Amino acid sequence: MNPSFEEAGSDSGQFNMTGKSGEFGHLSSWTNCGDVNQSPPTLHTSEDGIFNVKTTASHGDHFLSMVVRDIESVERISQKLIKPLEAQMSYYLELDLAMAAKMKSATTRSQGKELSFDRACILRVYCGMSDCDKAELLTQTSLIEQEDWTRVRLEWSAKQACSHLIFEVFYDIPVLQGYNGNMLIDNLSPIYVIE
Numbered sequence: 001m002n003p004s005f006e007e008a009g010s011d012s013g014q015f016n017m018t019g020k021s022g023e024f025g026h027l028s029s030w031t032n033c034g035d036v037n038q039s040p041p042t043l044h045t046s047e048d049g050i051f052n053v054k055t056t057a058s059h060g061d062h063f064l065s066m067v068v069r070d071i072e073s074v075e076r077i078s079q080k081l082i083k084p085l086e087a088q089m090s091y092y093l094e095l096d097l098a099m100a101a102k103m104k105s106a107t108t109r110s111q112g113k114e115l116s117f118d119r120a121c122i123l124r125v126y127c128g129m130s131d132c133d134k135a136e137l138l139t140q141t142s143l144i145e146q147e148d149w150t151r152v153r154l155e156w157s158a159k160q161a162c163s164h165l166i167f168e169v170f171y172d173i174p175v176l177q178g179y180n181g182n183m184l185i186d187n188l189s190p191i192y193v194i195e
């Protein structure tokens with residue numbers, strides 16, 4: 001549901017699908033699973049240039065940015081699936097991923113100073129039985145370091161049945177020290193069974 005980040009929630013207040021951005025909390029169907037003392041992922045429109053992101057949505061007018069931070073804090077979102085996934089079945093979905101080369105944002109430790117979030121990340125997909133439940137790591141992408149949107153196919157076969165998917169940005173695996181990086185996400189496909 002809301003795979004292209006275009007739909008506002010029922011409690012959306014002043015959220016306007018052709019204008020306002022930045023307010024993840026007003027996005028329909030998605031739950032923020034990041035640290036409660038950090039800001040949630042950011043909703044962008046194609047024209048707003050928020051955080052110095054100049055990218056245009058790959059589908060519709062909105063897309064999401066998610067960041068990893070040098071304070072060992074990563075962003076993640078989850079969604080309850082319309083139909084639970086079955087154990088031992090193989091599935092896939094596709095989505096558009098990119099990175100913003102010059103993203104800038106303040107952090108809780110930067111005292112209002114804007115820092116560069118210009119490093120690349122990977123995307124990890126977990127499944128679980130409730131919002132934000134990272135019961136099982138299903139799959140992860142390679143490093144997403146191109147500025148142009150790239151269609152990425154994610155395939156997995158879960159050991160257990162699950163009702164929720166969780167998408168998490170994470171540091172380049174060989175790098176054990178945290179850094180500031182970003183990933184842009186848009187245009188998720190439905191989940192398909194691999195026959």
Ligand SMILES: [Ca+2]
Pocket residue numbers: 004005006057058059060061062063186187
């Ligand atoms: Ca979109």
